[in-house]
């Protein structure tokens with residue numbers, strides 16, 4: 001049967017009429033009351049944040065999240081739909097900081113944690129009314145009068161309960177993760193924050209001589225962060241590139257990448273004397289495990305204390321031939337690649353920089369800020385004949401968007417859940433889910449599960465329990 005639609009029909013008015021009819025007659029409530037005997041189909045709304053306005057993208061998610069419960073209701077299920085509100089997170093805190101004219105952790109503590117939290121709790125409801133109107137307008141049914149709220153204690157306690165279960169299964173452990181870190185603010189920055197603060201700076205880099213054990217020869221390695229050298233525990237070469245042992249015009253014998261010989265040693269050439277003479281050629285892998293003497297005594301001591309082997313050549317594909325000498329210095333506490341190489345070769349973990357970005361007492365530069373330590377390190381290495389060159393180097397370096405301090409890549413102690421231990425279960429479970437569209441669950445999410453790995457150093461379970 002067809003019904004002719006009036007060409008002047010006002011859809012908005014008609015929607016309002018239906019909306020009012022639903023409200024006046026408590027249709028949502030009735031949809032549950034009339035199915036009390038039916039099987040329950042549970043729906044918890046993935047909670048939106050009410051301190052931001054709803055936008056057009058939310059229409060799509062609200063409609064989809066209404067469709068499934070509505071279909072189940074029509075099939076005779078009892079479907080209570082629990083609305084929820086997401087109330088935690090940095091965006092809330094930053095907005096309140098702005099409102100109160102505060103800047104950073106210390107000022108918040110001065111203002112007082114409790115009143116600050118209270119302000120946050122008020123701020124998160126800023127657009128609640130708008131969200132409710134919007135949800136109702138798009139015909140989204142949910143129990144908005146009894147929502148779950150992520151800052152309610154019973155919700156927080158359920159998180160603690162889950163964490164305790166994980167702890168009791170021995171899956172919670174402490175490790176280190178390399179993060180971009182502002183030593184002045186004392187906080188790591190998100191990738192988005194880091195991208196806001198790049199500046200072009202000219203700094204001195206260092207090409208350093210690392211003495212090969214048992215040979216009158218040196219590895220030449222390049223770094224843009226001389227302050228990380230006192231924490232050096234290894235060198236790294238590209239396994240597939242060609243490396244040379246050369247007799248250079250400065251009288252030294254060096255190991256470095258063939259591709260960069262002229263760039264690095266070229267300037268040693270004199271009128272009729274070549275800059276270097278190649279003695280032997282190797283593949284990167286031939287140099288693996290070759291040992292050298294620690295650059296700083298403090299690192300040798302730290303390695304011995306940890307009973308770990310250090311100060312040898314490692315291999316990894318991340319080493320490129322675009323800059324430097326083709327040999328990279330490794331300090332696992334101060335770089336993601338370094339950290340990964342450190343895990344693979346079971347290197348000691350040496351972090352001679354404290355949370356304020358100052359060199360620690362183990363080094364000859366106790367209490368000196370890392371960037372200020374750079375020239376001191378260069379001077380000392382030069383005095384000991386370990387500095388080949390200190391070329392000026394121009395690069396884009398991230399600075400803190402709040403306070404302009406240069407960021408450092410820094411290993412921070414954090415708690416982690418040992419996901420690798422439950423990976424097989426996760427994949428098995430994911431395969432039982434009816435994903436629509438399939439590409440999301442099998443593709444994007446499935447790929448992510450396949451790649452579950454630990455990104456931390458070292459993977460050891462700590463604590464009494466286990």
Ligand SMILES: [Zn+2]
Pocket residue numbers: 182183184185186400401402403404405
């Ligand atoms: Zn800062």
